[in-house]
Amino acid sequence: MPSPTPNAPHARPAPNGKTAMVIGAGPAGLMAAERLAGDGYAVTIYEGMPSAGRKLLMAGKSGLNITHSEDLETFLTRYGTSRARLEPHLRKFGPDQIREWCAGLGLETFVGSSGRVFPTAMKASPLLRAWLRRLDDLGCTIHYRHYWTGWNDADQAVFKTPDGEITATADITILALGGGSWKRLGSDGKWMEILLNAGIKCNPFKPANCGFELNWTDHLIDKCAGSPVKAVTLTCGDQTVRGEFVISKTGIEGSAVYAISATLRDQWLETGVGTLTLDLCPDRTLGDVTNRLSKPRGKNSLGNHLRKTLGLDATKTALIFEVTPRETLNDPTALATAIKNLKLQIKKPRPLDEAISTAGGVAWEELDDTFQLINRPGTYCLGEMIDWEAPTGGYLLSGCLIKY
8 A cells, every 4th residue: 555645644535524543453453443434534554564463363373262251240350450441341342242243244253162252263364354354445544564653743643664754643543552572473562662751651561471480300391391281270379260281391381371370470570489379189179189199009109199099190290290399299198288289489470572461551540431641632542552451261352352
């Protein structure tokens, strides 16, 4: 598409006589563009990357989990301390409305065994293609390789492009620039310095939905790296989740770890220590585990004894041997307690850029109830660039798709 000329970014007439620029072509930006175009604005979208929705496409490689089917009251609890700010919008455009919106794009959805909702096509690319067609039909214009670098002294938005610097203005500006992870997909977080310099409070980025590093021995890495630990509960502080995770070369990752990552990360940030407690036999009581381990094992190795009496697989057994003192292994009562309360001391979260998402960003007190910057009327911040977080399972994407 041709580059816009300075101060005149909109090639198509505005039905309501007003213009809007959306900076960022991820889910939050595209949804804002759809709504504004539907309200009669002439909308131009500026995207720094060569194509739209790169992180969305990455998320949908193994199946696009677009929302969750659980009841709305439970769904809303997943947004933690930001629930009060997001709830009014999620009640207007929540899981049911997202599924209807997908159907309107010609993409039916289904509920998986975990309650997560996926398009029947599974991948993100059909949804993105249909979405971009809709935006084109609504009269939106998209300019790629237009990287926002801030505002000039005339309060115009400035973009770096392959053809040089250009400027643009509009009646409404939407900032939907993502968080601070997966920089190669466009979310480099450099916008934070621009906003800070403009006097807008932003909280430092923190990894969310992330893995954690542990000091594994070479033996465990060789034996178990890449192996899942299934049917366990993980507890940190007052939060307990059930699910599974994966032992990696550097530590732990996977859905159950991501679900508890905010609590574990904050504990580590506050105290310098992060402790995760595993229950490797969540369907058995401590008494039952103790009684089973107290049976004579004869010539069986301890590993075989754990497998035969408790059904523990080789990965769980290796994990027990990794972190449990020898004297505990030789005491059935103490070992039962360890299996039900296996302590893992994390070293630190994995690097920010590896996180699925980030906490931190524009502080809530800078925004009114419509996500407009209080001290910059006409400019709105949406999606992951605001300081909120949610677990995987469709919650993060649902929070980005709300119609403000």
